[in-house]
Amino acid sequence: MGATAKHDEMPMSRAFAEAEGAGTRGEVPVGAALVRDGAVVGVAGTRVEAERDPTAHAEILVLRAAAARLGRRQLDDCDLYVTLEPCPMCAAAIGFARIRRLYFGAYDPKGGGVEHGPRIYDQPTCHHRPEIYGGIAERRAAALLQAFFRKRRS
């Protein structure tokens, strides 16, 4: 937990590209990539504004699309890469989808639900805890968010 774990650079690069695309569209710049058998099988960036959907976070979109494509609601052979610590909604969804490993870029003390706030996977009512590798691209992810919120305030 919190350790810089062995992970592929490529899926996180794809997640960052999605995050940057989301930021360009005026969305909170968060991106996600789903990996199965060593291959990226889905990517998404936030689409809350575009879809007028309060649940359209990158993680939810990539999980829903992959489950639909694979035809099953459990993705227990998949690993998820996200640029930011998932919020409580997404953390719980990741648990329901039985994701095997969760890699995320920056910790999010204000909105995260994995290592902050409700710490979803530490709850006795949580039925699945993925392996968690957080803070693996802390500076890049944090810089992306800071630039976005600085721009939005100006």
Next chain:
Amino acid sequence: MGATAKHDEMPMSRAFAEAEGAGTRGEVPVGAALVRDGAVVGVAGTRVEAERDPTAHAEILVLRAAAARLGRRQLDDCDLYVTLEPCPMCAAAIGFARIRRLYFGAYDPKGGGVEHGPRIYDQPTCHHRPEIYGGIAERRAAALLQAFFRKRRS
């Protein structure tokens, strides 16, 4: 909190009809109804199995549909009726959607995220807490779930 609040019987009846329909389809029997200006503007039951979507809980479906129809991601003039205490994923989504009042049937000590587990709205990282009226149809909601799980085990 936990008080039997003044609420309309009709939206909860619609939510129960959705829950029963979900149970008939082999889904966990939970239903939801969304109310705006005194009228039910959306209903849904669980569709996790039908859609192969781990996020297709009744609450998520009804929020997404209403936000799409109204063309906005915040539903701050809407009240949500659910047959069961929302899970952490749905509780967080309800917060993102800025739902005004949340009415739910039975408490869910094993999977609930409002009065149990992570208690989403009690977290300092939570930005919106609806008014909450829980346990307003405790016996009916509990009986529905018990019958479902008894049948599934047999």
